[in-house]
Amino acid sequence: MTDQFDPLDELSRHRTSIDNFDAALIHILAERFRKTKQVGALKAKYNLPPSDKGREKSQIEHLRKLAKTSDLDPDFAEKFLEFIIREVIQHHNQARS
């Protein structure tokens, strides 16, 4: 019995998984932004401060820990959260103007 390993088949299988992960990421991100829109509206209505540095710091610490336990680079997890928060702030500014 020969072992017919085709690297292109294997690549295609990996890519299907990657596409599934990306679809999951997009749907969770969509729901996350729906939530931050609600937060933005709540803060505007009740005059709550737009940003909370203490909250951001604890979010970063928590995500770095989660990253470590799940074999993800903690620096990437932090960069990722910063990328998302920048987008949220931009959305809030657009909503205000």
Add this chain to the structure above:
Amino acid sequence: MTDQFDPLDELSRHRTSIDNFDAALIHILAERFRKTKQVGALKAKYNLPPSDKGREKSQIEHLRKLAKTSDLDPDFAEKFLEFIIREVIQHHNQARS
């Protein structure tokens, strides 16, 4: 019966959801990077081209469509994929050197 709405309680509930979404994102990202590491190793072993512009174009188109149907800004979905791909390329370069 009075309606005792506390905006800070409501904010705290939203934040718990956001933290749950972030934890899900981190875990899926961890798994996605484990996959792209396997892809990198496969490409190196079988001398497959490191990047595939046709693949990237179809990934972007697909994610933009998914974003539209899930109420996420398609431009953000594209920026997000570019952010991830930049990180993957950096990982591949580090692995090679």
